[in-house]
Amino acid sequence: MEKMTLLKSYYALCKPNVVYMMLICAFVGMLLAEEAVSSFSYLCISLFGIALCASSAAAINQVIDRKTDASMTRTDQRPLPKGELSVMHASIFAMTIGVIGALILFFYVNTLTMLLTIGSLIGYAFIYTVYLKRATPQNIVIGGLAGAAPPLLGWSSVTNTIDPYALLLVLIIFVWTPPHFWALAIYRKDEYAKESIPMMPVTHGVSFTKLQIVLYTIILFIVSVLPYIVLMSGVIYLISALILSSVFLYYSLKLFYSDNDEDAMRTFQFSIYYIFLIFLALLADHYIIID
Incomplete structure (x- = not known):
């Protein structure tokens, strides 16, 4: 497989459109959090850490849901159903970017934002995908809390408060x-x-x-x-x-x-x-x- 095709597959594994929307909400939270805007580099590193964790959650979701995705028109063109990536490689990628994102938030942002971001990751990738999605028709209501976190993550990244x-x-x-x-x-x-x-x-x-x-x-x-x-x-x-x-x-x-x-x-x-x-x-x- 050509390198560019492989990169596109990993990129698609991250559900970029969803992550972009999350980052917009997080960015707005950052800018609303204080009158004096933090340095541009700090905002970027915060968003990068959040983006990596969000992408990790999206990738884990696709690994877990790969069989279901293969049978649905909306999702059958994702990298795993198409055989562009192996489950092992996708799993390693998801875990790696998740750990890197968490470490960035811990060392360069603050512990609170790291914990909130990890909580959101676990809520979506595991609690929603593994359990809630197939357990109750209220799955999206309960699991929606994880997806609603971005503005809080952005806010806490610049204030270290909830x-x-x-x-x-x-x-x-x-x-x-x-x-x-x-x-x-x-x-x-x-x-x-x-x-x-x-x-x-x-x-x-x-x-x-x-x-x-x-x-x-x-x-x-x-x-x-x-x-x-x-x-x-x-x-x-x-x-x-x-x-x-x-x-x-x-x-x-x-x-x-x-x-x-x-x-x-x-x-x-x-x-x-x-x-x-x-x-x-x-x-x-x-x-x-x-x-």
């Missing part, structure tokens, strides 16, 4: 995760059913799942304005949150009344834009001063 404001950012992602993922689960319900994975649409039906998506989107609407209510953010964020949450609610209601699974995919796709833009709004509000 701040209530950081936890509020975690709450936004935590509440956003179920409607985000359940929309995809509706679209892929037959594949999950084939693999006996108890996703909500498989165990409780599509109609019930659509109702849950609407309910969680309403909760998200409320949670999204909390940063303004607690004076963490200002009017720029408030207006952005109201608009984005209204659009998300529109998509979820449209899905609720629709029999077209394509609406589920559209809801899923918008949810990705939502979380990116809501964090961008937090950042814009932080740096743009309105008299």
